Amino acid sequence: DLPEGSFLMGSYDGSTNEQPVHLVTLDAFWMDQTEVTNSMYALCVADEACSAPHRSDSYTRDGYYGALAYADYPVIYVSWFEAEAYCTWAGRELPTEAQWEYAARGGVTGTTYPWGEEIDCSRANYNNRSNLCVGDTSAVASYAANGYGLFDMAGNVWEWVADWHGPYTSTETKNPSGPASGTHRVLRGSSWDYFGQYLAVAYRYSLSPVNYAKNFGLRCVELPER
Numbered sequence: 245d246l247p248e249g250s251f252l253m254g255s256y257d258g259s260t261n262e263q264p265v266h267l268v269t270l271d272a273f274w275m276d277q278t279e280v281t282n283s284m285y286a287l288c289v290a291d292e293a294c295s296a297p298h299r300s301d302s303y304t305r306d307g308y309y310g311a312l313a314y315a316d317y318p319v320i321y322v323s324w325f326e327a328e329a330y331c332t333w334a335g336r337e338l339p340t341e342a343q344w345e346y347a348a349r350g351g352v353t354g355t356t357y358p359w360g361e362e363i364d365c366s367r368a369n370y371n372n373r374s375n376l377c378v379g380d381t382s383a384v385a386s387y388a389a390n391g392y393g394l395f396d397m398a399g400n401v402w403e404w405v406a407d408w409h410g411p412y413t414s415t416e417t418k419n420p421s422g423p424a425s426g427t428h429r430v431l432r433g434s435s436w437d438y439f440g441q442y443l444a445v446a447y448r449y450s451l452s453p454v455n456y457a458k459n460f461g462l463r464c465v466e467l468p469e470r
Contacts, residue, residue, distance in 0.1 A: 245272060245273070245274050245468070246272060246273055246274070246275060246346070246347055246392055247272055248269075248270060248271050248272040249269070249270060249346070250267055250268065250269040250270075251267075251268060251270075251345075251346050251349060251353070252265050252266070252267060252268075252353070252354075253265065253266055253267075253268045253342055253345055253346075253412070253446070254266060254412055254446050255444065255446035255447075258444060258446050258447065259447070259448070261409075261411065261412075261448050262412075262446045262447065262448060263412065264412055264413075264414040266412055266413060266414050266415065266416065266417065267416045267417075268342045268346070268416075268417055268418070268420060269416070269417070269418045269419070270342060270343060270346055270418070270419055271419055271467065272467075272468055273339075273343060273465050273466065273467050273468070274465060274466045274467075274468070275339065275343070275347050275392075275394060275463065275464070275465045275466075276336075276463040276464050276465070277385070277389070277393060277394055277395055278318075278384035278385050278394075278395045278396060278463065279318035279319075279384050279395075279396055279400060279401055279403060279461045279462065279463050280318065280319050280330060280461060280462050280463055280464070281315065281316050281317060281318060281319060281384055282308070282309050282310070282311075282314055282315055282316075282317055282318070282319050283315035283316065284319070285297070285309075285319040285322075285330060286309075286310065288329070288330050288333045288334070291333065293329060293330075293332075293333035294326060294329050294330050294333060295326055295329070296309070297309050297319060297320060297321040297322055297326075297456075298321040298322070298323075298456045299320075299321045299458075302314075302317075302320060302380050302381055302458060303379070303380045303381075303437070303458050303459075304379060304380045305380065308320075308381075309321075314381075316383045316384055317381050317382070317383050317384065318381055318384055318396075318400060318401045318461040319461055319462075320381065320401060320456075320457070320458055320459060320460060320461055321456045321457065321458065321460070322404075322456055322460060322461065322462065323453060323454050323455060323456045323460075324338075324404045324429045324453030324454075324455075325453055325454070326456070327404040327461075327462035328404075328406075330462065330464070331462070331464035331465075334464055335466070336464035336465060336466040337406065337464060337465060337466070338404060338405055338406040338462065338464060338465070339405050339406060339463070339464070339465040340405060340406050340407055340419075340420065340421050340422065341405045341406070341407040341420075341422055341430050341432065341448070342417075342419070342420050343405075343465055344403070344405045344432045344433075345432070345445055345446065347392055347394055347397065348390070348394075348397040348398070348432070348433065348445040349390075349391075349445050350390030350391030350392045350394065350397070351391040351392060352390075352391055355445070356444045356445070357398055357443060357444060357445060358390040358391070358397050358398055358445060359388070359390065363398075363440045363443060365377035366387075367387060367388070367398075368387055368396075368398045368399030368400070368443055369381070369382045369386070369387070369396075369399040369400045369435075369436045370398075370399040370434060370435070370436060370437075370438060370439070370440055370442075370443055371436070371437050371438055371439050371440075372439075372440060373439060373440070376436065376437065377399075377436070378436055379436070380436060381400060381401060381436055381459075382400055382436070384396060384400070386400075387399075396433070397433055397445070398433060398434065398443040398444075398445070399433070399434055399435065399436060399443050400433075400435060400436055400461075401433075401435045401436070401459050401460060401461035402431040402432070402433055402434060402435045402449060402457075402459055402460050402461065403431060403432050403433045403461055403462050403463055404429060404430075404431055404453075404460065404461075404462045405429070405430045405431070405432055406421065406422070406429075407421065407422030407423070407429065407430045408422050408423045408424075408425060408426030408427075408428065408429060408430075409422075409423075409426055409427075409428040409429065409430050409448070409450035410422060410423035410426055427452065428450035428451055428452055428453075429450060429451065429452075429453040430448055430449070430450050431449045431450065431451065431460065432447070432448070432449070434447065434449075435459035435460075436459060437459060438459075
């Protein structure tokens with residue numbers, strides 16, 4: 245469980261869509277420790293509540309989804325709609341953008357990454373400019389957890405979140421859920437083939453919710469019963 249609390253969302257020196265930095269307060273919530281894996285997602289498909297991923301391979305592997313060797317690797321090639329369907333099936337929901345960033349920070353204030361300022365292949369699966377750390381997805385929890393016990397909040401695969409993409413407000417907010425409508429949904433956390441700056445906890449990426457790719461995945465949250 246992640247405790248209720250407040251944090252400064254956004255970045256003073258990042259992209260303009262990460263500004264203004266603003267105070268956000270969140271109720272407590274529970275979050276998947278890892279990205280949803282192939283084996284976890286397959287249970288939803290077997291239950292006929294989820295569509296199978298759009299492709300069963302990965303960047304370097306002909307067999308990926310459905311292969312026992314990659315059961316504990318993140319599911320990929322899922323759109324926002326399929327990510328939402330999985331979380332609904334699991335009795336959960338996609339995290340809001342604010343919940344995701346709060347969780348990614350792991351209780352640490354003011355750092356670029358969940359662990360601090362430096363980044364290398366011992367900390368995350370990404371493209372470190374000299375070479376790809378792995379060159380494809382890695383098994384979930386292959387790297388150290390952050391301060392909230394969550395794995396792969398930076399790197400491995402981009403994660404769909406609930407919000408429509410829109411500008412931030414400078415006003416203090418509680419449990420924000422983003423704009424009421426839009427054209428693009430937000431992804432967070434970056435992936436195995438993106439450079440280090442995109443793994444920053446405040447970095448925002450957005451695409452049409454129908455998109456899917458070799459590096460798009462998800463994780464879910466659940467609010468405690470009130």
